Amino acid sequence: MLQTDSRGRVGVSATAKTRVLFVCIGNSCRSQMAEGFARTYGSDCLVPASAGVAPASIVAPDTMRTMGEKNIDLADHFPKSLKYLERAEFDIVVNMSGLFLLQKFGNAKMLDWEVADPVGMDYDEHCLVRDEIERLVMTLIQTLRRGPETKLRGLGVGRSPQ
DSSP states (O other), X not given: OEEEOTTSOEEEOSSOOEXXXXXXXXXXXXXXXXXHHHHHHOTTTEEEEEEESSOOSSOOHHHHHHHHTTTOOOTTOOOOBTGGGTTBOOSEEEEOSXXXXXSOOTTXXXXXXXXXXXXXXXXXXXXXXXXXXXXXXXXXXXXXXXXXXXXXXXXXXXXXXX
């Protein structure tokens, strides 16, 4: 749950969920899909948001339709700018824009996903992009559920040093 502290910073409540921002160019297709999948499949381990470098005026109708086929309703979603979320703090920023992001995101881990922009593609291609984003989001969710890797030091013989 996002909360604002006494200094006006936006953050997550005491539940230690990873705050993830998905970024694309228009926040009309790719990042909206990623946010929808993350919200639906990963609400136990992350708090998703999405934004665009140059936001469109609406979520693309083909995006709404393709996500509806997965039983994910984006009716309440709308394109947002990075500026709209500038006070929010994120643990991970997933960049699907293909651009270098000029905005600073504090200590957030930056991930670059090379996903084709479905704007202007036919419907079947839009569905292929959706499926690729679903796969990437599920991989991220599974990684977050596993938690940080534990690095064990041993002698290579099944014993730890004393």
